[in-house]
Amino acid sequence: MRRLKNNTRKGNGLNAVMSFETAWFIAQTLAKGAVVTLEITVLAALLALPLGFAVALLRVSPWRVTRLLSTVYVEFLRGTSALVQLFYLFFVFPPLFGVVLSPMETGVIGLGVNFSAYASEIIRSALINIDRGQRDAVLALDFPPMEAFRRVLLPQVMPLMLPPLGILLIELLKSTSLVYTITLMDLTFAGHNIITSVGYQTTTWTVVLLCYFMLAWPLSRMVKRYERHLTRHRTARGQA
Amino acid sequence: MTFDVAFAWSILPSLLKGLAVTFQVVVLGFVAALCLGLTLAVLRHAGRGPVPALTRAYVMFISHTPLLVQLFFLYFVLPQIGLRFSAMTTGILGLGLYFGAYIAEAWRGAIEDIHYGQWEAARALDLPPLATWIRIILPQTVKPMLPVLGNYLIGMFKETPLLAMITIPELFQITKQIADLTYNYNETYTLLGLLFLLISVPSSLLFQYLEKRSHGKSRVA
Secondary structure (H helix, E strand, C coil): CHHHHHHHHHHCCCCCCCCHHHHHHHHHHHHHHHHHHHHHHHHHHHHHHHHHHHHHHHHCCCCHHHHHHHHHHHHHHHHCCHHHHHHHHHHHHHHHHCCCCCHHHHHHHHHHHHHHHHHHHHHHHHHCCCCHHHHHHHHHCCCCHHHHHHHHHHHHHHHHHHHHHHHHHHHHHHHHHHHHHHCCCCHHHHHHHHHHHHCCHHHHHHHHHHHHHHHHHHHHHHHHHHHHHHHHHHHHHHHC | CCCCHHHHHHHHHHHHHHHHHHHHHHHHHHHHHHHHHHHHHHHHHHCCCCHHHHHHHHHHHHHCCCHHHHHHHHHHHHHHHCCCCCHHHHHHHHHHHHHHHHHHHHHHHHHHCCCHHHHHHHHHCCCCHHHHHHHHHHHHHHHHHHHHHHHHHHHHHHHHHHHHHHCCCCHHHHHHHHHHHHCCHHHHHHHHHHHHHHHHHHHHHHHHHHHHHHCCCCCCC
16 A cells, blocks of 8 residues: 555656655644644543532532632633633743643643533533422431432433533534644644645645544534433333 | 733723724624524525535534634635635634534524424415515524524624634734733733623623523522
8 A cells, every 4th residue: 555655656746646755744743633632622621520510519509609709710711712811821820920831731721721611500500400309308318418419419410411511522622723822733733734844725724624523523423322312211201 | 910000001902903803803703604594594494405414514514623723724725716815804704604503503493493383374374485484483583592692692702812813903813912022911911801801791691681581580590
């Protein structure tokens, strides 16, 4: 296969056909970029999820102060753009507080914190959708709080929050393209890199778009399947 | 921790000029997204042959790829196939194509939520399809769509910093230029963040209020 492609390169002088070396270089650059993109997505999600959960719990807590603070947190993060927050973290924070973060840390913290606000909104709306009676019953049965949360409340909120959280993960994956502006070598950066070194504007941007699509598509399929799994159960009961 | 208020005050006029450009892009982009979204949603329902599947594929592809890369695609690839637009037009087009897909999906939902009796009644009264759409179906989708559209309008506003990457002199681009020129990162980006908050928080509260009012009494937590 390798020899065959090499021969075609030698065989024609037209630059319309990509040489094997060029194709290999492009594939390699894109693969490296895709790995960085996935890495940031996973790490930011791992930061956003617990943080979002904590903020959601604070927002439904009985104390007014924590409710107020967590609301401010959410509105602030959703009100300013993710790119603005990344730049703030990258350019303003280091001289201000003397903390120097690597681009990778900046990207993960910036996106993770930004998406924790959106995640907390999803988790909060799932939490407040639990029937009041469930909480009363747990109290009446004298469940310890952690036990009640883990065995009664959590199983009920999961189906409500998993699909929107899955969609949020896709949005996060898409948002990682922002980190190219703070010099991280992700998929978008790979696109620029390829174009400055070998050209092929149209092909490169098309392939980069397809790469993102192929990363996001399976996630979206999983969400759809999970949702269908849930509604099948519901319709079956409805028909009975 | 120093914050030079005088400097911040001195750059405010430039930032407001950038903000004016941002508003312009958002308004035009939103009009484009509305037109595209409505067209796609209706075609998804009323189109024949491969049309519904194509609109579905469009929405799928757009909503699973980053806006930033789509903007690069439009900005760098369109001139190569002979379509030369200004950066502004490209940006408006990019926002319109991206949010058009999301609006189409939401609008499709709103259309599907209409009771089938409405379709049957229109048919029984022998209304032509066009009149059914314009006078029966679409007016009923307006009310559920308003809060959704409001959210997308704010969403579009928050995505505008990406347009700086294709050289549009909007708010973020102006801020970045001043910051890189003067090294006053703190004042510039803080001011930028404040401007964003000043616009998106009140507007999001307004839309939340409108949504609550249109739902009657809000659900009690």
